[in-house]
Every structure is written in structure tokens, then in C-alpha cells.
Amino acid sequence: MTTTTPAAPKTAKTQSTEYFEVGAEIKDAKAPGGAIEQKWSKRKFEAKLVNPSNRRKMTVIIVGTGLAGGAAAASLGEAGYNVQNFCYQDSPRRAHSIAAQGGINAAKNYRNDNDSTFRLFYDTVKGGDYRSRETNVYRLAEVSSNIIDQCVAQGVPFAREYGGLLDNRSFGGVQVQRTFYARGQTGQQLLIGAYQALERQVAAGTVTMHTRHEMLEIIIVGGRARGIITRDMVTGEVESHFADVVVLATGGYGNVFFLSTNAMGCNVTANWRAHRKGAYFGNPCYTQIHPTCIPVHGETQSKLTLMSESLRNDGRIWVPKRAEDCEKDPRQIAEGDRDYYLERIYPAFGNLVPRDIASRQAKNMCDEGRGVGPAVKEFDAEGNERFVRRGVYLDFAEAIGRIGKDGVAARYGNLFDMYAQITGEDPYETGMRIYPAVHYTMGGLWVDYDLSSNVPGLYVTGEANFSDHGANRLGASALMQGLADGYFVLPNTINDYLAGSSKFEKVDETHPAAVEALESVTDRIAKLLAVNGTRTVDSFHKELGNIMWEYCGMYRTEAGLIKAIGLIRKLRESFWKDVKVSGVNEDFNQTLERAGRVVDFMELGELMCVDALHRRESCGGHFRAESQTEDGEALRHDDEYAYVAAWEYTGTAQTPILHKEPLEYEFIELKQRSYK
Amino acid sequence: MNITLRIWRQANASAEGRMVTYQVQDVSADMSFLEMLDLLNEDLTLKGEEPVAFDHDCREGICGMCGVVINGTAHGRGESPVPTTTCQLHMRSFEDGATIDVEPWRAGPFPVIKDLAVDRSAFDRIIQAGGFISANTGAAPEAHAAPVGKLQADRAFDAATCIGCGACVAACPNSSAMLFTAAKITHLAMLPQGQPERYSRIKTMIAVHDEEGFGGCTNIGECAEVCPKQIPFDTISQLNRDLIASLFKKDGK
Numbered sequence: 001m002t003t004t005t006p007a008a009p010k011t012a013k014t015q016s017t018e019y020f021e022v023g024a025e026i027k028d029a030k031a032p033g034g035a036i037e038q039k040w041s042k043r044k045f046e047a048k049l050v051n052p053s054n055r056r057k058m059t060v061i062i063v064g065t066g067l068a069g070g071a072a073a074a075s076l077g078e079a080g081y082n083v084q085n086f087c088y089q090d091s092p093r094r095a096h097s098i099a100a101q102g103g104i105n106a107a108k109n110y111r112n113d114n115d116s117t118f119r120l121f122y123d124t125v126k127g128g129d130y131r132s133r134e135t136n137v138y139r140l141a142e143v144s145s146n147i148i149d150q151c152v153a154q155g156v157p158f159a160r161e162y163g164g165l166l167d168n169r170s171f172g173g174v175q176v177q178r179t180f181y182a183r184g185q186t187g188q189q190l191l192i193g194a195y196q197a198l199e200r201q202v203a204a205g206t207v208t209m210h211t212r213h214e215m216l217e218i219i220i221v222g223g224r225a226r227g228i229i230t231r232d233m234v235t236g237e238v239e240s241h242f243a244d245v246v247v248l249a250t251g252g253y254g255n256v257f258f259l260s261t262n263a264m265g266c267n268v269t270a271n272w273r274a275h276r277k278g279a280y281f282g283n284p285c286y287t288q289i290h291p292t293c294i295p296v297h298g299e300t301q302s303k304l305t306l307m308s309e310s311l312r313n314d315g316r317i318w319v320p321k322r323a324e325d326c327e328k329d330p331r332q333i334a335e336g337d338r339d340y341y342l343e344r345i346y347p348a349f350g351n352l353v354p355r356d357i358a359s360r361q362a363k364n365m366c367d368e369g370r371g372v373g374p375a376v377k378e379f380d381a382e383g384n385e386r387f388v389r390r391g392v393y394l395d396f397a398e399a400i401g402r403i404g405k406d407g408v409a410a411r412y413g414n415l416f417d418m419y420a421q422i423t424g425e426d427p428y429e430t431g432m433r434i435y436p437a438v439h440y441t442m443g444g445l446w447v448d449y450d451l452s453s454n455v456p457g458l459y460v461t462g463e464a465n466f467s468d469h470g471a472n473r474l475g476a477s478a479l480m481q482g483l484a485d486g487y488f489v490l491p492n493t494i495n496d497y498l499a500g501s502s503k504f505e506k507v508d509e510t511h512p513a514a515v516e517a518l519e520s521v522t523d524r525i526a527k528l529l530a531v532n533g534t535r536t537v538d539s540f541h542k543e544l545g546n547i548m549w550e551y552c553g554m555y556r557t558e559a560g561l562i563k564a565i566g567l568i569r570k571l572r573e574s575f576w577k578d579v580k581v582s583g584v585n586e587d588f589n590q591t592l593e594r595a596g597r598v599v600d601f602m603e604l605g606e607l608m609c610v611d612a613l614h615r616r617e618s619c620g621g622h623f624r625a626e627s628q629t630e631d632g633e634a635l636r637h638d639d640e641y642a643y644v645a646a647w648e649y650t651g652t653a654q655t656p657i658l659h660k661e662p663l664e665y666e667f668i669e670l671k672q673r674s675y676k
Numbered sequence: 677m678n679i680t681l682r683i684w685r686q687a688n689a690s691a692e693g694r695m696v697t698y699q700v701q702d703v704s705a706d707m708s709f710l711e712m713l714d715l716l717n718e719d720l721t722l723k724g725e726e727p728v729a730f731d732h733d734c735r736e737g738i739c740g741m742c743g744v745v746i747n748g749t750a751h752g753r754g755e756s757p758v759p760t761t762t763c764q765l766h767m768r769s770f771e772d773g774a775t776i777d778v779e780p781w782r783a784g785p786f787p788v789i790k791d792l793a794v795d796r797s798a799f800d801r802i803i804q805a806g807g808f809i810s811a812n813t814g815a816a817p818e819a820h821a822a823p824v825g826k827l828q829a830d831r832a833f834d835a836a837t838c839i840g841c842g843a844c845v846a847a848c849p850n851s852s853a854m855l856f857t858a859a860k861i862t863h864l865a866m867l868p869q870g871q872p873e874r875y876s877r878i879k880t881m882i883a884v885h886d887e888e889g890f891g892g893c894t895n896i897g898e899c900a901e902v903c904p905k906q907i908p909f910d911t912i913s914q915l916n917r918d919l920i921a922s923l924f925k926k927d928g929k
Binding site for chain 2: 071074075078089090091092093094095096098099108110146148149150151152153154155157158159160161162163164165166182183185188189192195196197199200202203209211234261263264265297298300301302303305306417418421422423424487488491534536538539580582583587588590591
């Protein structure tokens with residue numbers, strides 16, 4: 001059984017190069033035909049059901065406890081399945097969904113501003129630059145209202161008005177107010193809601209929680225995902241766990257860039273291990289660079305901090321018109337000497353242009369030498385050291401004049417406090433300095449309409465899959481997708497697969513596939529500990545991050561990407577010769593944990609560069625210098641690239657195989673994005 | 677800056693621990709406290725010594741994973757001008773040449789795993805005992821069915837900002853987790869959705885709090901002082917009011 005239906009290979013021009021080969025096209029075989037409004041109801045009706053009394057006999061492994069994983073674990077536990085839930089943190093409440101600030105979209109139309117399911121669908125497809133699958137996105141918009149209902153019922157304290165009803169705001173480049181929020185801590189409150197529902201099921205005995213366990217391998221038996229290998233991060237014990245189905249809800253891989261707004265522990269290992277065992281990786285190069293982060297302070301920086309882009313609702317972004325003003329105190333720069341470049345270039349949207357445009361323009365301003373703040377060391381495309389000011393002002397002087405300091409504090413107080421604490425500067429007095437940072441990865445394991453990967457029995461939810469956001473994600477849509485997948489989609493599709501599980505082969509520790517998976521993990525750990533070289537794990541991770549940021553970041557060129565692939569291959573060789581991993585496996589060994597993750601990041605980094613290289617168009621967060629309009633805006637090529645790139649693994653440093661899933665737009669007309 | 681650190685080193689839960697002195701050079705004032713520990717660990721690794729284990733994850737003050745006692749106060753509250761998590765404490769709060777003591781949370785219900793990392797799973801078990809609203813997925817009424825007055829909503833929110841870091845327990849001479857428990861009690865008690873289980877929840881949560889070995893509250897207030905999210909101390913009064921009221925409720929508990 002396979003969940004994908006490979007179509008006959010097209011005679012299309014072979015595009016194979018020394019970096020990849022083109023394989024058969026694939027398509028989603030699960031979304032039913034008919035009107036888009038009917039598809040999800042139809043699919044739910046057609047999906048096979050599992051009798052409630054049989055559910056407890058079926059084991060579901062869920063890796064990850066964020067919005068997508070925690071919500072799924074709670075919901076499947078409530079449904080009566082035997083759920084085994086894993087996380088690397090000390091508690092499921094720590095998952096990085098917690099750090100999302102801004103809000104969550106839902107097509108409630110509470111503001112009477114002409115919002116609808118179709119409009120949210122339309123905005124998400126358009127925002128994703130027409131590189132997402134219509135069917136999945138429509139369903140996301142369709143269940144968005146249920147999410148708000150569910151969270152309110154759980155006690156999530158959304159912002160409310162004096163009448164007691166829920167408040168909304170507009171967010172990130174859309175023209176309706178559909179974003180629900182909980183001050184600047186929406187992700188935290190939604191996650192705690194899911195966490196509480198999860199702990200309720202732990203108490204009820206339907207969910208078994210395995211904290212401080214990291215998934216290091218997947219067990220495939222007879223072509224089906226049947227279990228995982230984990231390492232107990234306290235004792236070092238390598239264990240096998242078996243199930244009827246495996247769900248990966250392991251988040252994004254932004255830490256391939258070393259510096260990102262992800263938590264320090266966020267990693268690609270679970271996804272990458274599944275990829276190595278056959279799961280296709282969809283659109284790995286689609287990375288979102290968030291425009292409003294606090295700039296880098298120096299070489300010892302370990303992570304970047306994002307400030308909600310809701311700040312752009314009231315803040316005005318500018319740089320000095322003249323490079324010689326860049327060192328000045330911003331209060332000394334006259335109004336006429338400031339360049340409010342987003343308002344100048346995009347008068348209709350101004351400071352609220354989508355994230356990719358805001359980010360790229362900030363980079364352009366700094367590349368022109370008009371950046372502000374401390375000059376930080378970096379390397380140019382030729383590898384030469386240089387110092388560049390990487391920052392632009394986000395100024396609230398106008399807003400303070402309009403609604404007063406108290407008004408600004410009421411809206412953004414916690415963000416201002418955070419900024420002051422991190423930088424030691426008072427943003428009420430001087431403009432904030434911001435710069436783009438890696439924030440979200442739209443790419444992830446390829447899934448069909450049911451959220452099943454091409455490996456039967458392996459489901460992927462939330463940021464870990466590639467679906468829904470295309471080449472660029474709209475603000476306040478990540479929380480929506482995580483919870484949609486976890487609460488409403490997966491619990492209504494996984495039953496279709498589990499209904500056949502009584503016929504599955506029995507597996508335990510003695511099965512050759514389980515023995516092989518476990519040994520591959522213990523061998524890898526032993527190999528890491530045996531190198532005993534002279535460089536730390538972090539030094540390799542930072543070097544990888546520099547390569548990725550320079551060549552596979554906001555601005556990508558053919559030559560740069562080819563260079564990056566060569567550099568990553570060299571880095572990987574040098575890692576296995578020279579890395580130093582201290583300690584032993586049978587211990588709480590954080591260096592060993594990081595080393596294993598960096599190994600997988602290095603392989604992923606190469607695939608990201610290959611994906612970026614093959615896609616000779618600019619779309620969403622992916623800007624290819626060779627594909628731009630006369631005035632420097634992104635230029636898509638729908639005739640050649642309106643497809644999902646799903647990559648098949650063939651071996652470390654072997655050329656991967658590209659499977660294209662053509663994207664057909666039946667309900668939305670493709671347009672070049674224009675925010676001018 | 678150059679800093680002298682005296683750090684608690686303990687190989688595992690059953691081993692004996694001790695303070696060990698280290699020098700860290702070239703510390704920048706803009707570094708976070710944890711970045712300074714990273715610097716130490718890079719240096720220790722290159723010297724062939726075991727790096728210091730400490731818990732951390734988001735490094736933006738929201739996940740609640742990090743937390744150490746710095747110069748005697750949880751999260752270094754005594755060094756910081758504002759309430760903070762350890763990850764958001766910056767080295768500009770210290771003088772060049774300073775000696776800094778770094779210890780794990782010290783409380784019976786939080787056994788040390790290694791060095792500065794402790795086991796806080798007791799917090800999860802308190803939540804399992806009733807820190808939720810029983811609302812199955814799919815069973816929710818329309819979100820606007822139950823309005824919530826802004827004052828109640830704000831009070832619920834203030835309590836709900838708890839990140840479960842455990843600083844309150846570390847700061848309390850009784851190792852009480854009353855502020856943590858009261859935050860959840862207050863969050864849910866302020867909302868209409870939380871009413872049906874309001875008086876049963878409090879009894880089961882307090883019972884587990886006590887079983888886990890957390891001490892009683894004697895109104896000292898250190899917990900709220902070090903709390904990075906400024907959970908109001910009067911949530912504990914709310915808890916006590918609800919606990920007393922619960923004694924008169926016939927809910928079968």
C-alpha cells in the first residue's frame with residue numbers, strides 16, 4: 001500500500017544536473033473532487049472509522065508537544081487511543097509554540113469587515129505566493145473558527161473588550177481584522193491550553209508522556225512506520241517504542257542557520273531521520289525571514305529574539321537618507337533626512353507589507369550602507385571579513401504623539417520592556433533597532449490531504465510538514481495551522497489508516513528492522529564520541545549557519561548556492577575528523593545531544609541549497625537574484641515552477657531525486673503579487 | 677569583562693555536589709547570562725573538561741526551561757533592575773571582576789539531575805490533578821456564547837502568564853509551590869468556563885501539591901518577588917478563599 005500515486009513520468013525537459021535528478025511526478029490522492037467548500041466534509045465522511053471500543057488497542061506515537069503535537073495527543077487521547085507522546089524538553093509545556101507572540105487568525109468576521117472562510121483561504125494562498133495546495137489551505141480556513149471556540153472553552157484568556165466579547169486586530173499585510181490575541185503572548189496561552197488538555201489525558205491514562213526523550217530514528221517494517229528509537233536524555237538509554245502509527249510534530253528547522261528565533265533545542269533530527277528512511281522533504285528552501293527582530297550584538301550571540309510584527313501597525317520604519325548620518329543619535333536626524341523607505345516604495349501598504357518584502361528591503365538598505373547600530377563582523381560572498389551596520393529604525397515617535405505614551409504602552413508594553421531588557425536602550429525615547437532573522441520554515445516533510453507522508457503510517461503535522469503556507473507564511477497563521485492539524489485534521493484522518501491496523505504485522509524489539517534501527521543509533525553515538533578532535537560542536541554549527549545565511553538566506557544566486565554546497569560538504573568532512581564531543585553516552589550529555597543535531601543540520605543544509613538552486617524563480621521567502629523585475633521585485637515563473645518540490649533521499653552526498661507535485665489552481669486565479 | 681564563577685557541580689542525583697571556581701574572560705556586557713555560560717562551556721570543552729549542565733531552551737523568557745540561583749536569588753533577581761528569567765539577565769548587570777555564585781533550584785521536590793539542571797516534573801503532576809477545564813475537542817460552544825468581563829479576563833490573564841519555571845519554589849524557605857498552584861487556580865476561577873470544576877479542582881491540586889513534598893505557604897512573599905512574570909501574590913489569597921469555600925461544597929470530593 002502506498003499513499004501517493006506516482007503519475008506517469010512526463011516527457012518534460014530533463015532538468016537533472018550534477019546536484020539532483022528528476023523522478024516521477026507525484027500528487028495528492030486523498031482530497032476528494034467537487035466544490036472546495038465540500039471537500040473536507042466529504043473526506044471526513046469517506047474516511048474509515050475505528051470503533052470506540054477498539055481504539056484503546058491501537059497505539060499512536062506522537063513526537064513533539066507543541067500546538068500540533070500536544071493538541072493531537074490530547075484529542076486522540078480523548079478519542080480513546082493509546083497515545084505515547086515524546087518531547088526533548090523537561091515538560092510538554094516548553095515546546096517552542098510558546099514563543100509565538102502576535103496572534104491567531106480565524107475567519108469569524110466578528111468585525112463585520114467582510115471577512116469569510118474564502119477570504120482567509122484567498123489571503124493565505126496569495127500570501128504564500130501561489131505555492132501551496134488549494135485543498136489544504138481551504139480546509140485550514142474552514143476549521144479556523146472551531147479553533148477559537150475550542151480554545152475559549154479551554155479557558156485561553158484571549159484579549160476582550162469591555163462588553164466581554166473577544167477583541168481582534170489586523171496583522172501582517174491583510175486588510176481585515178481577524179487576528180485573535182492574548183497580549184503579546186498568544187502562543188503561550190494557546191500552548192498552555194493544549195498542555196492542560198494533554199495533562200488531563202495523562203491523568204486519565206490515555207496518554208503516556210515521555211519527557212527528556214529525543215527521537216533519533218524511525219522504525220519501518222514492511223514499508224510502514226511502526227515505531228521510533230529514542231534516547232533518554234538523562235540516562236543515555238537508547239530505547240525502541242512501537243506503535244500502529246507515528247506522528248511527527250517536531251516543528252521547524254530554522255536552527256540550520258545557527259542564529260534564529262527558534263529555541264536552542266529546535267532541530268530537524270526527527271524529520272531528517274524519517275527523510276533518510278524514505279519520507280519526501282517538501283520545499284526545504286522555503287524559509288521565512290522575520291523583519292522585526294532585535295539585531296545581533298556580537299559574535300557570542302546564541303539566538304535572536306523576535307518582536308511581534310504587530311509593532312509595524314504603529315511603528316514607522318526608516319533609515320537615514322545619507323550614510324554619513326548613520327552614526328548619529330537618531331533624535332538628531334531631522335525629519336527631512338530620514339528615509340521611510342517602505343512608505344516610499346509601497347505607498348498602499350507602507351510599513352505593513354508582507355514579511356519577505358519588509359525583510360529584503362531592510363537588507364537592501366543596510367547593503368547600501370545606510371544601516372544603523374553597531375557594525376558587526378561578517379563575511380562577504382568571497383569570504384572576506386567586513387563590518388556592516390545591520391539594523392533599521394522602528395520608530396514610535398509618531399504613535400506616541402497620536403495616542404500618547406500610555407496608549408503605546410497598552411498595546412506594546414511587554415515588547416518595549418523586552419527590547420529595553422535585551423538592548424539596555426529605552427524604546428520610548430529612541431527608535432527601536434530591528435533587523436530580519438530566520439523565524440519559520442515553510443518547508444517540511446511532504447504530506448497529502450490527510451497529513452500522511454509518502455511513507456504509510458507516518459503522519460506529519462504543524463511546522464514539521466510543508467503544507468499550507470506555500471513559499472511564505474502570513475502572520476498569525478502558524479498557530480492556526482498547528483492547532484488545525486492537531487485538534488481537527490489529524491484526529492479525523494488518522495482513523496482512516498488505523499482502521500486497517502488489525503492486519504499489521506506484529507513487531508517488537510527482536511524484529512530485524514527494530515534491531516537495525518537501534519544499532520544505527522548506538523553506532524552513530526559511538527562514532528560521535530570517538531572522534532575526539534579539536535573543535536567544539538558549536539563552532540561547526542556557527543560555521544554552517546554563516547554559510548546558510550550568506551548564500552541561502554534572503555538573497556540567493558546560482559553561484560552562491562553552488563559555492564555553499566561545496567563549503568557544506570567540506571565542513572561535514574571536517575566535522576567527522578575534528579569534532580570534540582566530551583563525556584559519555586550514559587549521562588545527561590548536552591554536548592552529545594547538540595552534536596547529533598548538527599550532523600543532521602549539515603545534511604539538511606545541503607538539500608536546502610540544492611532546492612534553492614533548482615528553483616530559478618523568486619517566490620515568497622525565496623528570492624533568486626536571477627529572477628527579478630526591472631525595479632528589483634521578486635519575479636515568479638508559474639509556467640515552470642508552479643509545483644511542490646518533494647525530495648527523495650538517496651544517500652549522504654548522493655544526488656537527491658526531485659519529485660514534482662504540480663499545483664493546480666482551480667478556485668483562485670494566479671497573480672503576480674504587487675504591494676505597490 | 678572578566679568574571680569569576682563559583683558553580684555547583686554535581687555528577688548526578690545521587691552524587692555529592694560542590695562549588696567549583698572558574699574564570700571567564702572576554703565577557704561582553706551585551707551577553708545574556710546563559711551566553712556567558714556558553715562561553716565557559718566552550719572553554720571547558722577545549723580543555724577536555726566536562727561542560728556545566730544547565731537547562732535552557734527559548735532564551736527569550738517565555739518557555740520557563742531555564743533557571744538558576746545567582747548570588748543567592750532565583751534568576752538573579754537581586755542583580756537585575758527588573759523581574760527576569762535567567763536567560764534574559766544580561767551581563768551588564770554585573771561589574772567587571774565580579775565573583776558570581778551559581779546554584780541549581782534547591783527544593784526537595786526538585787531533585788538535581790546534574791549540575792544546575794533539576795527535575796520539575798512535580799509541576800506537571802499538579803496540573804494533571806485538575807489544572808484544566810474538561811472540554812473535549814469538538815465539543816466547544818461558539819466562542820461568544822459566554823462573555824467575560826474585562827476585569828475578570830485581565831485577572832485571569834495576569835495569573836495565566838505563569839511559565840512554570842519553579843523560581844517561586846526555589847525562593848521559598850518552605851519550598852512551597854503555592855504561587856504556581858494559585859496562578860492556575862486563579863486563572864481558571866476567573867472564567868465562566870472554569871466554574872463547573874472550580875471547587876473540586878482546588879482540592880485535588882492542593883492534595884497533589886502536598887503529596888509531592890512542597891511546603892505550606894506562610895506569606896513570606898519571596899515567590900512573587902522573584903517571579904519573572906510577576907504573578908500577583910494575592911492569587912494565593914484567591915486560592916485560600918476558594919479552598920475554604922470548597923469545604924462547604926457538596927461535590928463528592
